[in-house]
Amino acid sequence: LARKTAELILRYAKNILEKNSSPSAEKIMSYRAGYRPEERRTIEQKLFTGELLGVTSTTALELGVDIGELDASILVGYPGTIASTWQQAGRAGRSQKESLAVLIGLDDPINQFLMRNPRYFFDKTCERAIIDPSNPYILAQHLLCAAYEMPIENEESSLFGEQMFEVLAALCEAGEVSYRGKWFWAGNDYPAGQVSIRSTSGRGFDIIHIESGSLLGTADAAMAFETLHPGAVYLHAGESYIVMRLDIDNYIAYVSEADLPYYTVPSTSTKIENVSPFYSKNLASSQVWFGCVKVTSQVIGYRKKQLMSDQVLEYVSLSLPEEEFPTQAVWFAIPKDTADRLIGRGFDIAGSLHALEHAAIGILPLFAMCDRQDIGGVSNPSHPDVSMLPAVFIYDGHPGGVGIAEKAYEQIEELLEATLKVMEDCPCEDGCPSCVQSPKCGNNNQPLDKAGAIFMLRDMFSNSPETYDRADSSDR
Ligand SMILES: [Zn+2]
Ligand SMILES: [Zn+2]
Incomplete structure (x- = not known):
């Protein structure tokens, strides 16, 4: 559960309880990293003694914190691995008492894949989902x-x-x-x-309450531009603040209390350069590579989204410095004849690649034991490092890479098979967050051609594109 989601759920729950004048409104709290240690101890204690009825939390509460006996846990979205799903479900119902665990499927590819294929979860052992410390x-x-x-x-x-x-x-x-x-x-x-610059061990940003001058919390440097850019809504303990100023040199964000009807979502632009492959192999009628790349990203703006409805109210441009880091990536090219057939059928090549990239990134956590936030992607209709062929890059979001891209390389056939399934099984016509749209897309999900992406994968893998007719896609 992302920090913002934990805060939003608390806010929504409090609103509903307060509307009904329920005394329980005071008995719920949020819990996440970035709170001051005293704050966290107080919440833990109140939860333990039963003074609090519930807590909306990120995985921060997972780590060896004794929270006494809970009756139920509600997991908002698949936690990314089978092991952490069981671990989080197990936070409720200690000492042989029965408990309830509910997993709410979000509208993204991996959640919807699991909702449609629950056996995938229940039939799998935890082995493949255990984090490998010898990575x-x-x-x-x-x-x-x-x-x-x-x-x-x-x-x-x-x-x-x-x-x-x-x-x-x-x-x-x-x-x-x-x-x-x-x-x-x-x-x-x-x-x-x-x-250090983008990892959790790097120097963090202090979040200062501008009116009182007091320290409200901290944030990783890696997340600072995305979450603390000027104009960003920062949620803390159910209260909302707006970022007035980001002092990059001194690692300080100044925030002011503001009761706003929206939250903010950053837009990032990303490019891939300095491509150097370590190894490659055949992939259907194409090729796939694994190697090193340089990723340059820049937060270029943000959208204001209305609370509850998620409707976009406004887009605001920003000019923040670029951040670059070397990392590992997996990438594959689309064969020229596939691209020709695709264009001949009237599909949009850029939209098809982009849709394929999003769907593949959305489902990759199932294969690489990671969070969608740990992975990035770039698609290009004609990339200079891949003989000007259309290409999709999926890169490791951690500087230097932590093995995610390599896992994707090893299981590329299975990954693309699942990617195709995600798109084919989704009942939407033109693409939705459950298949090809991405909440963190720097281009606001433009362009996207879901039917083109399906055609592209089928053509690459079967070499018999005639079996697929565009008219089919609307019936799915
Ligand atoms: Zn869909
Ligand atoms: Zn995108």
Whole structure:
């Protein structure tokens, strides 16, 4: 559950209770990262003693917090992995008492896929959903930071796992460490410096209440431009504030109390450069690559969306600095003859690619154990790094990559098969949030051609496009 969603649900619930003059309005709270520690302890205590009846929370409450006995848990949206779904459901009903867990499917591809294919969830074991701490990319960064602090001894594999040696050998080859009885750091820059700007370990922004000068909360630097841009509505403990000023140099956002009828959604523009493939393989009548790319993104504006109805009230442009980071990506090209047939049928190539990109990103968490927020994508009708062919890029949102793109590469056939299923099974005609629309699309979901995306995938995989007729799509 995203922070904003936790705050919005609290706000909506409070409104309804207050309208009915219910005393319960005072007995619900929200809980998330970014609250001050004292605030969090108070909420935990009140929940434990039963003073609070309920809490809307992000996964912040998952982490070893004792909250006593709850009767029910309502999961708003699939948490991203089967393991965390069971874990969150298990927050209710301790000591053998019966409890209720409800999962509400949101209108995005992965939630709707699971709602339509519940066996996918109940038949799967948790194995594939357990976060892999030996992920070589995460381990490599841990090891670099550790070696910088103090040379790593071979015995420390008991801490880092046997995979430590393999990763250290690779780092050695890359000149990042050297071995002289111990593993010494051999890089130039402080290693954490390379990863800090967008990761949670980086310096955070302070959120200052402009009227009182007091510290309201903090936010990750990675999220600052998206959530604390001037004009952004910042929700905290059910109260809404507006960001008056973002002081980028000093990492401070100044907010003022404001009871507004809307919330804000940022728009981001993204481009992919410096493409260098590590390896590639055949994909139906095309090819797929895995490698390194440079992602440059910029928050270019935001939309004001009305509370409850989600209706867009206004779009406001912003000029904020670009942020760039190297990461890993998986990308595939659309064969020229598929593109020709697609255009010949009157489909929109840019819209088809864009729709395919969104649907694939929407369903990827099912294969790569990640959150949709951890992945980004770019589609281009003629990308210079892919022989000017139409191409779809899906990249890891963490600088350097944490293995998400590689997982997508390994399972690309299954991923695209599920992507096709998401689009074909969705009853909408022209695309909706459950299939090809994305809530975080920097282009406000323009252009999108769902039928074209279906044609594209079928053509690539079957080489028998004649079996598919455009007239079919409206009947689905
Ligand atoms: Zn749809
Ligand atoms: Zn988009």
